[in-house]
Amino acid sequence: MKILGFRLKIYEVSFLLSGLAILISLPWIGGSGYNLWIFAKIAYFIGVVFFISDVMRVK
Amino acid sequence: MEFNLPDFIRLLIQLCLAVAGASAFWGYVLTQKAKRNPDHQGEYKSIVEIVAKIFAFSSALFLLFWGFASFFIFQAISFAHEGIKLDPTNEYIRAGFSVNLFFVAILSIIFLFFINYFIFHKTKFHKLAPKFFFVQFLLIAIIISIQVWKGFFDKEQFFFILHNFHSIFTLASVVLIDILYMVTFKRNALKPIIYNFFPWISVGIWIGLGLDFASVFLILPEAFILSPQFFFSQTIVAIIILNGTLLSNRVNNYLLDSLKPVEVRQFKVSFKKIFHWSGSISIVSWLTIYFVDFFEFNVSFLVLFSAYLTFIFLARVVHEIINRKFLENSFTKEILN
Numbered sequence: 001m002k003i004l005g006f007r008l009k010i011y012e013v014s015f016l017l018s019g020l021a022i023l024i025s026l027p028w029i030g031g032s033g034y035n036l037w038i039f040a041k042i043a044y045f046i047g048v049v050f051f052i053s054d055v056m057r058v059k
Numbered sequence: 060m061e062f063n064l065p066d067f068i069r070l071l072i073q074l075c076l077a078v079a080g081a082s083a084f085w086g087y088v089l090t091q092k093a094k095r096n097p098d099h100q101g102e103y104k105s106i107v108e109i110v111a112k113i114f115a116f117s118s119a120l121f122l123l124f125w126g127f128a129s130f131f132i133f134q135a136i137s138f139a140h141e142g143i144k145l146d147p148t149n150e151y152i153r154a155g156f157s158v159n160l161f162f163v164a165i166l167s168i169i170f171l172f173f174i175n176y177f178i179f180h181k182t183k184f185h186k187l188a189p190k191f192f193f194v195q196f197l198l199i200a201i202i203i204s205i206q207v208w209k210g211f212f213d214k215e216q217f218f219f220i221l222h223n224f225h226s227i228f229t230l231a232s233v234v235l236i237d238i239l240y241m242v243t244f245k246r247n248a249l250k251p252i253i254y255n256f257f258p259w260i261s262v263g264i265w266i267g268l269g270l271d272f273a274s275v276f277l278i279l280p281e282a283f284i285l286s287p288q289f290f291f292s293q294t295i296v297a298i299i300i301l302n303g304t305l306l307s308n309r310v311n312n313y314l315l316d317s318l319k320p321v322e323v324r325q326f327k328v329s330f331k332k333i334f335h336w337s338g339s340i341s342i343v344s345w346l347t348i349y350f351v352d353f354f355e356f357n358v359s360f361l362v363l364f365s366a367y368l369t370f371i372f373l374a375r376v377v378h379e380i381i382n383r384k385f386l387e388n389s390f391t392k393e394i395l396n
Contacts, residue, residue, distance in 0.1 A: 009308065011307075012304050012308060015300050015301070015303065015304040015307075016301065016304055018300050019297045019298070019300035019301035019304070020297070020301070022293055022294075022296060022297035022300070023294065023297045026290055026293055026294065029285060029290075029293075030285055040297075041272050041276075044268075044269065044272060044300065045269060045272070047265070048265045048266060048269050051261070051262065051265055051307065052262055052265075052266075055258045055259065055261070055262050058258070
Protein backbone atom coordinates (compact mmCIF):
# COMPACT_ATOMS: atom_id res chain seq x y z
CA MET A 1 0.00 0.00 0.00
CA LYS A 2 1.44 3.39 -0.99
CA ILE A 3 0.61 6.38 1.23
CA LEU A 4 2.21 9.83 0.69
CA GLY A 5 4.93 8.24 -1.39
CA PHE A 6 5.80 5.64 1.26
CA ARG A 7 5.27 1.98 0.56
CA LEU A 8 3.63 0.62 3.71
CA LYS A 9 2.63 -2.89 4.71
CA ILE A 10 -0.86 -3.59 6.01
CA TYR A 11 0.35 -3.99 9.60
CA GLU A 12 2.19 -0.67 9.38
CA VAL A 13 -1.00 1.05 8.24
CA SER A 14 -2.93 -0.62 11.10
CA PHE A 15 -0.35 0.42 13.71
CA LEU A 16 -0.16 3.96 12.35
CA LEU A 17 -3.96 4.24 12.43
CA SER A 18 -3.99 2.83 15.95
CA GLY A 19 -1.33 5.21 17.29
CA LEU A 20 -2.82 8.26 15.60
CA ALA A 21 -6.36 7.33 16.65
CA ILE A 22 -5.27 7.17 20.30
CA LEU A 23 -3.68 10.61 20.08
CA ILE A 24 -6.64 12.16 18.23
CA SER A 25 -9.21 10.58 20.56
CA LEU A 26 -7.64 11.89 23.78
CA PRO A 27 -9.05 15.44 23.77
CA TRP A 28 -12.60 13.99 23.36
CA ILE A 29 -12.09 10.74 25.25
CA GLY A 30 -14.88 11.60 27.71
CA GLY A 31 -17.40 11.79 24.86
CA SER A 32 -17.27 10.88 21.18
CA GLY A 33 -13.51 10.23 21.30
CA TYR A 34 -14.15 7.05 23.28
CA ASN A 35 -15.34 5.19 20.16
CA LEU A 36 -12.23 6.28 18.28
CA TRP A 37 -10.14 5.03 21.21
CA ILE A 38 -11.83 1.62 20.96
CA PHE A 39 -11.23 1.67 17.19
CA ALA A 40 -7.52 2.29 17.91
CA LYS A 41 -7.37 -0.89 19.99
CA ILE A 42 -9.12 -2.92 17.27
CA ALA A 43 -6.75 -1.52 14.61
CA TYR A 44 -3.86 -2.52 16.87
CA PHE A 45 -4.99 -6.16 17.12
CA ILE A 46 -5.45 -6.31 13.33
CA GLY A 47 -1.90 -4.97 12.97
CA VAL A 48 -0.53 -7.64 15.31
CA VAL A 49 -2.15 -10.43 13.27
CA PHE A 50 -0.70 -9.07 10.00
CA PHE A 51 2.71 -8.48 11.59
CA ILE A 52 2.92 -12.08 12.84
CA SER A 53 1.91 -13.45 9.43
CA ASP A 54 4.50 -11.17 7.78
CA VAL A 55 7.36 -12.35 10.02
CA MET A 56 6.34 -16.00 9.58
CA ARG A 57 6.12 -15.58 5.80
CA VAL A 58 9.57 -13.94 5.53
CA LYS A 59 11.22 -16.55 7.72
CA MET B 60 5.40 12.64 43.72
CA GLU B 61 6.00 11.01 47.10
CA PHE B 62 8.77 8.46 47.34
CA ASN B 63 7.34 5.19 48.58
CA LEU B 64 9.87 2.45 49.40
CA PRO B 65 7.46 -0.53 49.08
CA ASP B 66 6.32 0.65 45.64
CA PHE B 67 9.91 1.25 44.58
CA ILE B 68 10.94 -2.26 45.69
CA ARG B 69 7.93 -3.71 43.84
CA LEU B 70 9.02 -1.84 40.71
CA LEU B 71 12.51 -3.37 41.00
CA ILE B 72 11.05 -6.84 41.62
CA GLN B 73 8.81 -6.49 38.56
CA LEU B 74 11.70 -5.26 36.39
CA CYS B 75 14.14 -8.01 37.45
CA LEU B 76 11.51 -10.76 37.26
CA ALA B 77 10.33 -9.64 33.83
CA VAL B 78 13.89 -9.51 32.47
CA ALA B 79 14.58 -12.97 33.95
CA GLY B 80 11.36 -14.25 32.37
CA ALA B 81 12.19 -12.72 28.99
CA SER B 82 15.73 -14.17 29.07
CA ALA B 83 14.37 -17.60 29.98
CA PHE B 84 11.73 -17.47 27.23
CA TRP B 85 13.99 -16.15 24.46
CA GLY B 86 16.82 -18.36 25.72
CA TYR B 87 14.55 -21.37 25.21
CA VAL B 88 13.53 -20.16 21.71
CA LEU B 89 17.22 -19.67 20.82
CA THR B 90 18.11 -23.20 21.95
CA GLN B 91 15.33 -24.54 19.71
CA LYS B 92 16.57 -22.46 16.76
CA ALA B 93 20.11 -23.73 17.43
CA LYS B 94 18.88 -27.30 16.97
CA ARG B 95 17.57 -26.39 13.51
CA ASN B 96 20.79 -24.63 12.50
CA PRO B 97 23.60 -27.12 13.15
CA ASP B 98 25.98 -25.09 10.96
CA HIS B 99 25.95 -22.18 13.42
CA GLN B 100 26.17 -24.11 16.70
CA GLY B 101 29.13 -22.05 17.94
CA GLU B 102 27.39 -18.70 17.39
CA TYR B 103 24.15 -19.92 18.95
CA LYS B 104 26.02 -21.24 22.00
CA SER B 105 27.66 -17.85 22.46
CA ILE B 106 24.28 -16.06 22.27
CA VAL B 107 22.69 -18.58 24.66
CA GLU B 108 25.53 -17.94 27.13
CA ILE B 109 24.98 -14.19 26.89
CA VAL B 110 21.24 -14.67 27.51
CA ALA B 111 22.06 -17.05 30.39
CA LYS B 112 24.22 -14.34 31.98
CA ILE B 113 21.38 -11.79 31.68
CA PHE B 114 19.06 -14.39 33.20
CA ALA B 115 21.45 -15.16 36.07
CA PHE B 116 22.01 -11.49 36.87
CA SER B 117 18.33 -10.51 36.80
CA SER B 118 17.24 -13.64 38.72
CA ALA B 119 19.81 -13.04 41.45
CA LEU B 120 18.62 -9.44 41.83
CA PHE B 121 14.99 -10.57 41.82
CA LEU B 122 15.63 -13.13 44.60
CA LEU B 123 17.44 -10.48 46.62
CA PHE B 124 14.67 -7.86 46.28
CA TRP B 125 11.91 -10.42 46.70
CA GLY B 126 13.49 -11.79 49.89
CA PHE B 127 13.91 -8.27 51.28
CA ALA B 128 10.33 -7.27 50.45
CA SER B 129 8.90 -10.55 51.66
CA PHE B 130 10.63 -10.43 55.04
CA PHE B 131 10.68 -6.73 55.78
CA ILE B 132 7.87 -5.03 53.86
CA PHE B 133 5.10 -7.37 52.75
CA GLN B 134 5.29 -10.14 55.35
CA ALA B 135 1.98 -11.94 55.86
CA ILE B 136 0.28 -9.97 58.62
CA SER B 137 -3.33 -10.81 57.95
CA PHE B 138 -3.68 -12.65 61.29
CA ALA B 139 -1.85 -10.03 63.30
CA HIS B 140 -4.00 -7.28 61.86
CA GLU B 141 -7.34 -9.01 62.07
CA GLY B 142 -10.02 -6.42 62.48
CA ILE B 143 -7.81 -3.58 61.39
CA LYS B 144 -8.77 -1.99 58.14
CA LEU B 145 -6.05 -2.36 55.55
CA ASP B 146 -5.78 -1.00 52.08
CA PRO B 147 -7.18 -3.84 49.92
CA THR B 148 -4.43 -3.49 47.34
CA ASN B 149 -1.76 -4.02 49.98
CA GLU B 150 -3.68 -7.03 51.22
CA TYR B 151 -3.64 -8.55 47.72
CA ILE B 152 0.07 -7.84 47.39
CA ARG B 153 0.81 -9.53 50.72
CA ALA B 154 -1.27 -12.52 49.62
CA GLY B 155 0.76 -12.61 46.41
CA PHE B 156 4.01 -12.81 48.36
CA SER B 157 2.56 -15.53 50.55
CA VAL B 158 1.34 -17.69 47.63
CA ASN B 159 4.55 -17.12 45.68
CA LEU B 160 6.82 -18.32 48.50
CA PHE B 161 6.52 -21.94 47.28
CA PHE B 162 7.29 -21.08 43.63
CA VAL B 163 10.17 -18.76 44.53
CA ALA B 164 11.68 -21.52 46.69
CA ILE B 165 11.58 -23.96 43.72
CA LEU B 166 12.97 -21.29 41.40
CA SER B 167 15.85 -20.64 43.84
CA ILE B 168 16.80 -24.33 43.94
CA ILE B 169 16.70 -24.70 40.14
CA PHE B 170 18.60 -21.43 39.84
CA LEU B 171 21.43 -22.85 41.99
CA PHE B 172 21.70 -25.90 39.69
CA PHE B 173 21.59 -23.57 36.68
CA ILE B 174 24.49 -21.49 38.03
CA ASN B 175 26.45 -24.63 38.98
CA TYR B 176 26.21 -26.08 35.46
CA PHE B 177 26.80 -22.72 33.81
CA ILE B 178 30.04 -22.06 35.71
CA PHE B 179 31.50 -25.52 36.27
CA HIS B 180 30.02 -27.83 33.59
CA LYS B 181 29.62 -25.80 30.38
CA THR B 182 29.16 -28.80 28.06
CA LYS B 183 26.42 -30.26 30.20
CA PHE B 184 24.87 -26.82 30.59
CA HIS B 185 24.33 -26.54 26.83
CA LYS B 186 22.62 -29.95 26.81
CA LEU B 187 20.33 -29.00 29.68
CA ALA B 188 19.81 -25.34 28.70
CA PRO B 189 16.44 -25.86 26.91
CA LYS B 190 15.01 -27.65 29.97
CA PHE B 191 16.43 -25.09 32.38
CA PHE B 192 15.08 -22.16 30.40
CA PHE B 193 11.67 -23.77 29.86
CA VAL B 194 11.08 -24.73 33.51
CA GLN B 195 12.36 -21.41 34.79
CA PHE B 196 10.17 -19.51 32.35
CA LEU B 197 7.11 -21.45 33.55
CA LEU B 198 7.94 -20.70 37.19
CA ILE B 199 8.57 -17.02 36.48
CA ALA B 200 5.32 -16.82 34.48
CA ILE B 201 3.44 -18.14 37.55
CA ILE B 202 5.29 -15.89 40.01
CA ILE B 203 4.84 -12.73 37.95
CA SER B 204 1.17 -13.51 37.28
CA ILE B 205 0.17 -13.95 40.91
CA GLN B 206 2.20 -11.14 42.42
CA VAL B 207 -1.18 -9.69 43.27
CA TRP B 208 -3.53 -12.38 44.54
CA LYS B 209 -7.18 -11.83 45.46
CA GLY B 210 -7.72 -15.40 46.59
CA PHE B 211 -10.07 -16.32 43.77
CA PHE B 212 -10.36 -15.85 40.03
CA ASP B 213 -12.56 -13.05 38.76
CA LYS B 214 -12.28 -10.27 36.19
CA GLU B 215 -10.02 -8.22 38.46
CA GLN B 216 -7.70 -11.16 39.14
CA PHE B 217 -7.39 -11.88 35.41
CA PHE B 218 -6.58 -8.19 34.94
CA PHE B 219 -3.75 -8.44 37.51
CA ILE B 220 -2.45 -11.62 35.83
CA LEU B 221 -2.36 -10.14 32.32
CA HIS B 222 -1.17 -6.75 33.55
CA ASN B 223 1.88 -8.28 35.26
CA PHE B 224 2.56 -11.13 32.81
CA HIS B 225 2.79 -8.97 29.69
CA SER B 226 5.91 -7.19 31.01
CA ILE B 227 7.94 -10.32 30.14
CA PHE B 228 7.16 -9.69 26.48
CA THR B 229 7.13 -5.89 26.50
CA LEU B 230 9.54 -3.98 28.72
CA ALA B 231 11.84 -6.93 29.42
CA SER B 232 12.06 -7.97 25.77
CA VAL B 233 12.91 -4.37 24.82
CA VAL B 234 15.69 -4.43 27.44
CA LEU B 235 16.92 -7.75 26.02
CA ILE B 236 16.97 -6.35 22.47
CA ASP B 237 19.03 -3.38 23.68
CA ILE B 238 21.54 -5.61 25.46
CA LEU B 239 21.84 -8.04 22.52
CA TYR B 240 22.30 -5.12 20.13
CA MET B 241 25.14 -3.75 22.28
CA VAL B 242 26.73 -7.21 22.38
CA THR B 243 27.07 -7.11 18.58
CA PHE B 244 29.35 -4.07 18.85
CA LYS B 245 32.24 -6.37 19.67
CA ARG B 246 30.99 -9.70 18.31
CA ASN B 247 30.60 -9.33 14.57
CA ALA B 248 30.12 -13.06 14.02
CA LEU B 249 26.89 -12.94 16.06
CA LYS B 250 25.32 -10.10 14.08
CA PRO B 251 23.52 -12.12 11.38
CA ILE B 252 21.92 -14.43 13.95
CA ILE B 253 20.97 -11.71 16.43
CA TYR B 254 19.66 -9.31 13.76
CA ASN B 255 17.60 -12.07 12.15
CA PHE B 256 16.21 -12.92 15.57
CA PHE B 257 14.98 -9.37 16.34
CA PRO B 258 11.74 -9.65 14.28
CA TRP B 259 10.71 -12.58 16.48
CA ILE B 260 11.29 -10.55 19.63
CA SER B 261 9.24 -7.78 17.99
CA VAL B 262 6.40 -10.29 17.61
CA GLY B 263 6.65 -10.93 21.36
CA ILE B 264 6.57 -7.20 22.13
CA TRP B 265 3.48 -6.55 19.96
CA ILE B 266 1.67 -9.54 21.50
CA GLY B 267 2.70 -8.35 24.98
CA LEU B 268 1.20 -4.90 24.41
CA GLY B 269 -1.91 -6.64 23.04
CA LEU B 270 -2.19 -8.58 26.32
CA ASP B 271 -2.08 -5.29 28.21
CA PHE B 272 -4.84 -3.85 26.00
CA ALA B 273 -6.90 -7.00 26.57
CA SER B 274 -6.39 -6.70 30.34
CA VAL B 275 -7.66 -3.11 30.31
CA PHE B 276 -10.95 -4.19 28.73
CA LEU B 277 -11.58 -6.41 31.79
CA ILE B 278 -11.75 -3.45 34.17
CA LEU B 279 -12.68 -0.62 31.82
CA PRO B 280 -15.87 0.66 33.52
CA GLU B 281 -14.25 0.76 36.98
CA ALA B 282 -10.83 2.09 36.05
CA PHE B 283 -11.56 4.62 33.33
CA ILE B 284 -10.48 7.75 35.23
CA LEU B 285 -9.50 10.78 33.15
CA SER B 286 -6.51 12.02 35.16
CA PRO B 287 -3.34 13.72 33.83
CA GLN B 288 -1.63 10.36 34.42
CA PHE B 289 -4.15 8.62 32.14
CA PHE B 290 -3.61 11.16 29.34
CA PHE B 291 0.14 10.93 29.76
CA SER B 292 0.17 7.10 29.71
CA GLN B 293 -2.10 7.00 26.66
CA THR B 294 0.16 9.45 24.83
CA ILE B 295 3.19 7.27 25.62
CA VAL B 296 1.31 4.16 24.42
CA ALA B 297 0.52 5.95 21.13
CA ILE B 298 4.20 6.92 20.80
CA ILE B 299 5.25 3.31 21.52
CA ILE B 300 2.95 2.07 18.73
CA LEU B 301 4.05 4.71 16.21
CA ASN B 302 7.73 4.25 17.08
CA GLY B 303 7.33 0.47 17.10
CA THR B 304 6.00 0.61 13.54
CA LEU B 305 9.32 2.11 12.54
CA LEU B 306 11.39 -0.26 14.69
CA SER B 307 9.64 -3.46 13.61
CA ASN B 308 10.18 -3.09 9.91
CA ARG B 309 12.53 -0.37 8.77
CA VAL B 310 15.01 -0.59 11.63
CA ASN B 311 15.16 -4.38 11.39
CA ASN B 312 15.69 -4.07 7.63
CA TYR B 313 18.35 -1.42 8.25
CA LEU B 314 20.25 -3.75 10.59
CA LEU B 315 20.08 -6.63 8.11
CA ASP B 316 21.09 -4.24 5.33
CA SER B 317 24.17 -3.19 7.32
CA LEU B 318 25.46 -6.77 7.04
CA LYS B 319 25.69 -6.49 3.25
CA PRO B 320 28.71 -5.08 1.38
CA VAL B 321 28.67 -1.27 1.25
CA GLU B 322 28.02 -1.09 -2.49
CA VAL B 323 24.74 -3.05 -2.35
CA ARG B 324 23.24 -1.43 0.74
CA GLN B 325 19.84 0.20 0.29
CA PHE B 326 19.70 2.39 3.38
CA LYS B 327 21.32 5.80 3.53
CA VAL B 328 23.82 6.63 6.29
CA SER B 329 21.44 9.32 7.62
CA PHE B 330 18.97 6.58 8.62
CA LYS B 331 21.41 5.59 11.39
CA LYS B 332 20.45 8.75 13.32
CA ILE B 333 16.72 7.92 13.06
CA PHE B 334 17.53 4.39 14.20
CA HIS B 335 19.34 5.60 17.34
CA TRP B 336 16.60 8.08 18.23
CA SER B 337 14.00 5.38 17.70
CA GLY B 338 15.87 3.02 20.05
CA SER B 339 16.09 5.71 22.75
CA ILE B 340 12.38 6.53 22.44
CA SER B 341 11.51 2.84 22.74
CA ILE B 342 13.43 2.04 25.93
CA VAL B 343 12.50 5.33 27.68
CA SER B 344 8.81 4.97 26.74
CA TRP B 345 8.56 1.46 28.17
CA LEU B 346 10.41 2.40 31.36
CA THR B 347 8.15 5.46 31.71
CA ILE B 348 4.99 3.38 31.37
CA TYR B 349 6.17 1.11 34.19
CA PHE B 350 7.38 3.94 36.37
CA VAL B 351 4.08 5.79 36.03
CA ASP B 352 2.23 2.57 36.81
CA PHE B 353 3.87 2.22 40.24
CA PHE B 354 3.72 5.81 41.47
CA GLU B 355 1.13 8.56 41.83
CA PHE B 356 2.02 11.93 40.35
CA ASN B 357 0.29 15.15 41.32
CA VAL B 358 1.68 17.17 38.44
CA SER B 359 0.31 18.38 35.13
CA PHE B 360 0.56 16.59 31.80
CA LEU B 361 3.05 19.18 30.58
CA VAL B 362 5.48 18.54 33.45
CA LEU B 363 5.27 14.76 32.93
CA PHE B 364 5.81 15.09 29.20
CA SER B 365 8.76 17.48 29.64
CA ALA B 366 10.41 14.99 32.00
CA TYR B 367 9.77 12.21 29.46
CA LEU B 368 11.40 14.21 26.64
CA THR B 369 14.38 14.99 28.88
CA PHE B 370 14.91 11.29 29.58
CA ILE B 371 14.72 10.49 25.85
CA PHE B 372 17.43 13.07 25.24
CA LEU B 373 19.55 11.62 28.08
CA ALA B 374 19.10 8.08 26.71
CA ARG B 375 20.21 9.30 23.29
CA VAL B 376 23.33 10.84 24.87
CA VAL B 377 24.10 7.57 26.71
CA HIS B 378 23.58 5.59 23.47
CA GLU B 379 25.96 7.92 21.68
CA ILE B 380 28.61 7.58 24.42
CA ILE B 381 28.34 3.78 24.31
CA ASN B 382 28.50 3.83 20.51
CA ARG B 383 31.62 5.95 20.41
CA LYS B 384 33.31 3.96 23.17
CA PHE B 385 32.67 0.60 21.49
CA LEU B 386 32.95 1.63 17.87
CA GLU B 387 36.43 3.08 18.11
CA ASN B 388 38.91 0.95 16.17
CA SER B 389 36.25 -1.59 15.56
CA PHE B 390 35.05 -3.39 12.48
CA THR B 391 31.55 -2.43 13.56
CA LYS B 392 32.38 1.22 12.88
CA GLU B 393 32.92 0.37 9.24
CA ILE B 394 29.69 -1.63 9.10
CA LEU B 395 27.45 0.94 10.76
CA ASN B 396 28.95 3.96 9.00
